[in-house]
Each structure stands twice: as structure tokens, then as C-alpha cells.
Amino acid sequence: MKLADRIHSIEESKSVGLAQVVANLRAEGREIISLNIGEPDFPTPDSIIKATKKALDENKTRYSLVQGIRELREGIAKKVTRDNGYHVTYENIILGNGSKHILYNIFQTMINPGDEVIIPSPYWVTFPESVKLAGGVPVFVPTKDLQLDIEEIEKAITKKTRAIIINTPNNPTGAVYPKEALQQVVELATKYDFYIIADEAYEMLTFGGTSHVALASLGEEAFNRTLTVQSFSKSYCMTGFRVGYLVAPADVVEGMNKLQSHLSGNNCTFAQYGALEALEIDQKDIQAMIDDLEKRRDLAYELCKDIFPNTIKPQGAFYLYPSVKEFLGDRFKTDEDLAKFILTDAGVAILPGSFFGTDGYLRFSFAGSEDNIRKAFANIKAVL
Ligand SMILES: Cc1ncc(COP(=O)(O)O)c(C=O)c1O
Numbered sequence: 218m219k220l221a222d223r224i225h226s227i228e229e230s231k232s233v234g235l236a237q238v239v240a241n242l243r244a245e246g247r248e249i250i251s252l253n254i255g256e257p258d259f260p261t262p263d264s265i266i267k268a269t270k271k272a273l274d275e276n277k278t279r280y281s282l283v284q285g286i287r288e289l290r291e292g293i294a295k296k297v298t299r300d301n302g303y304h305v306t307y308e309n310i311i312l313g314n315g316s317k318h319i320l321y322n323i324f325q326t327m328i329n330p331g332d333e334v335i336i337p338s339p340y341w342v343t344f345p346e347s348v349k350l351a352g353g354v355p356v357f358v359p360t361k362d363l364q365l366d367i368e369e370i371e372k373a374i375t376k377k378t379r380a381i382i383i384n385t386p387n388n389p390t391g392a393v394y395p396k397e398a399l400q401q402v403v404e405l406a407t408k409y410d411f412y413i414i415a416d417e418a419y420e421m422l423t424f425g426g427t428s429h430v431a432l433a434s435l436g437e438e439a440f441n442r443t444l445t446v447q448s449f450s451k452s453y454c455m456t457g458f459r460v461g462y463l464v465a466p467a468d469v470v471e472g473m474n475k476l477q478s479h480l481s482g483n484n485c486t487f488a489q490y491g492a493l494e495a496l497e498i499d500q501k502d503i504q505a506m507i508d509d510l511e512k513r514r515d516l517a518y519e520l521c522k523d524i525f526p527n528t529i530k531p532q533g534a535f536y537l538y539p540s541v542k543e544f545l546g547d548r549f550k551t552d553e554d555l556a557k558f559i560l561t562d563a564g565v566a567i568l569p570g571s572f573f574g575t576d577g578y579l580r581f582s583f584a585g586s587e588d589n590i591r592k593a594f595a596n597i598k599a600v601l
Pocket of ligand 1: 318447448460
């Protein structure tokens with residue numbers, strides 16, 4: 218059948234594509250260690266599971282309001298006001314089916330065909346595709362040592378620039394952008410009149426005393442220009458629940474609500490009750506998970522640096538993103554060739570940097586167990 222041009226214009230999520238290759242290899246009996254995955258292996262906290270089951274037992278199985286149940290929106294508003302340093306009410310919150318869905322909705326709600334959206338590279342694969350699905354044009358600006366290059370960003374601004382996407386802590390690099398850089402982004406957005414999409418899905422996962430700064434907390438101008446994309450997936454190990462949300466000025470929430478009322482309606486009602494319980498989790502329990510991830514980060518960083526000396530220690534999320542340019546040449550022409558070799562010969566699944574818009578890098582996730590991290594890097598070292 219003939220598919221719409223829209224579908225031809227976007228690429229399949231390559232990380233999802235690789236998951237299929239890994240599944241096939243495993244079906245053939247190969248042992249594959251997954252350092253490609255974007256979710257920690259910790260179980261979803263028990264209290265969240267119980268609250269979700271209770272919601273089912275209480276028949277909370279019907280449609281909810283499109284924008285989400287009021288209690289959850291209020292709970293999120295309280296959390297944002299308390300933890301992110303800016304004041305919002307439930308009218309600034311809309312729930313969606315994971316932050317991927319929120320991102321899709323943002324561009325459908327905010328941009329017209331031909332509008333340009335600046336995306337620092339490397340970038341998470343969903344960003345450019347969700348811009349394109351709305352008829353927008355992604356404009357890529359390379360980062361410098363994995364940090365924002367404000368001068369280059371300013372050079373990329375045109376009359377058509379409508380927005381910039383800032384993802385901190387970052388996938389795929391693990392970089393956390395400092396307050397000064399974020400303030401400069403707000404200054405540019407104000408000077409040239411565009412808005413900021415802040416994907417802060419990894420906000421709780423920062424290490425070694427590095428703090429995450431919420432873009433919308435940087436003053437009134439910042440708040441009025443920022444659409445913050447958030448998720449329960451990473452902070453509470455709830456990837457399968459599909460609960461993400463937007464924090465934004467109320468008129469944006471209203472506009473998105475209009476779209477969502479035709480697109481998907483509310484997201485799963487009983488999953489929303491699980492999310493409501495997640496907001497009650499003791500910070501100590503979340504910190505225990507972060508401490509565990511930090512140990513994995515330290516371990517993975519040392520092992521990775523031993524093989525790939527150009528590894529920068531990530532301050533957040535759960536990814537390492539070393540440059541592997543010195544490994545490319547006759548034996549491996551591209552980072553994709555190298556990643557394929559590591560998959561087939563070392564039995565370790567990782568992603569090449571070219572998937573994220575920068576050639577000559579590899580992305581390793583350290584969200585898995587320490588045992589798997591040790592085994593994976595030992596295998597890679599042996600075959601290289
Ligand atoms: C930067 C970033 N934002 C959002 C998400 C998606 O999260 P969700 O499960 O809420 O769709 C991911 C998932 O990998 C991500 O890396």
C-alpha cells in the first residue's frame with residue numbers, strides 16, 4: 218500500500234530497531250548483554266504497583282479528564298513548586314502517554330510548516346522526527362565537548378526560528394548543562410523571540426554533587442517561554458506505565474488539551490493513580506537508586522576509558538558517550554560498523570553516535586547491573 222509522505226519523511230527509532238536485532242540474536246541462542254537500553258533494571262517501587270492495583274480494584278478503569286486526573290495534576294504542581302524552584306498550579310500541567318507523546322503534541326500545537334527548531338547535537342532521536350511530523354525543520358547545532366555552544370546557537374537563529382530543544386541531563390551524552398549556559402539560552406530566546414522546549418526527563422538522575430537546573434525556574438521571562446517535558450519513566454522506574462507530562466503556561470496547556478482530546482484522550486486512568494503514589498515516595502528511596510546508578514557510572518566510566526580514552530565522565534542520566542574516532546579507518550569505516558562488530562563479536566548491544574546525529578561516537582548505557590557492565594567491557598576489550 219502507498220503510505221503517506223509524512224511517514225516516508227521520518228526515520229524509524231533506530232534504538233527500537235536495534236532492540237529487534239538483539240531479540241533475533243537471542244532467539245538464535247546468542248548471549249547478548251544490553252548496554253543499549255534506556256531504562257534502569259530496578260523494579261518499579263512496590264507502593265506504586267499496589268496503588269495501581271488498588272485503582273483497578275476500585276474500578277478506576279474509565280475515561281478520566283483528557284488532561285489527567287485533578288489530584289495528579291495538583292500533586293505534580295506541588296512537586297514542581299517544591300523541587301524545581303518555580304510556582305505552578307494544576308492549570309499548568311497536562312498528562313500524556315509518556316514524554317514522547319508530549320513532545321509530539323508540543324510540535325503539533327506550537328509550530329507551523331516551515332518553522333525552524335534548533336536542536337543541539339548529538340540529540341535524542343525522537344526530537345527531530347517529532348519536529349518533522351509537524352512540518353517543522355530541525356536545525357542542528359553541534360555541541361562543544363558535549364556542552365552547549367551558545368555562539369553557534371546564536372549563529373543558527375533565523376527569522377523562522379520558533380524554538381530550541383534543551384535536554385538536560387542529556388541523552389545520549391549524560392551532560393548536565395550549568396545554570397549560566399541555560400541563562401544564556403533564555404537571553405537568546407528573549408532577544409530573538411522564540412520559545413524553549415526543556416526535556417528534563419532525567420532531572421533526578423545527577424551525580425557527584427551536580428545539580429539539575431530547571432530552565433523554567435530562571436525567572437519570569439524563562440517561565441513564559443518554556444515548555445517543560447517531564448516523565449515518570451526514568452525517576453520512578455515506570456517506563457511501561459507511559460506517564461509523562463508538560464509544565465507550561467496555561468494557554469499552551471489549553472491548546473494541547475484541544476489536540477489531545479481528539480488524538481488520544483486521557484492516558485491510562487489506573488496508571489495515573491500509580492503516578493500519584495510515586496509522588497509520595499520518600500526521597501531517601503529515590504536517592505538510594507541514584508547512589509546505585511552513580512556506582513555503575515563510576516565503574517562503567519573507568520572500564521570504558523580504559524578502552525576508549527576519549528570518554529567524558531557523565532554528570533547525569535545513565536549514558537557514556539566516548540569519541541571512538543581513532544578506532545575508525547580500514548577495519549571499521551564508521552561508528553555503525555564498530556557497533557555492529559561489538560554486537561556480533563563481543564555480544565554487547567550499544568548504539569553508534571551517528572544514530573544521534575554525531576559520527577564517530579558510541580553510546581553505552583550503564584543502567585544495567587554491575588556484573589553486566591564488567592562482563593560487557595571485558596568482552597569488548599578482548600575483541601578489540
Ligand atoms: C531525553 C528523553 N526524553 C524522553 C524520553 C522518553 O520517556 P517516556 O518514557 O516518558 O516517553 C527519553 C527516553 O529514552 C529520553 O531519553
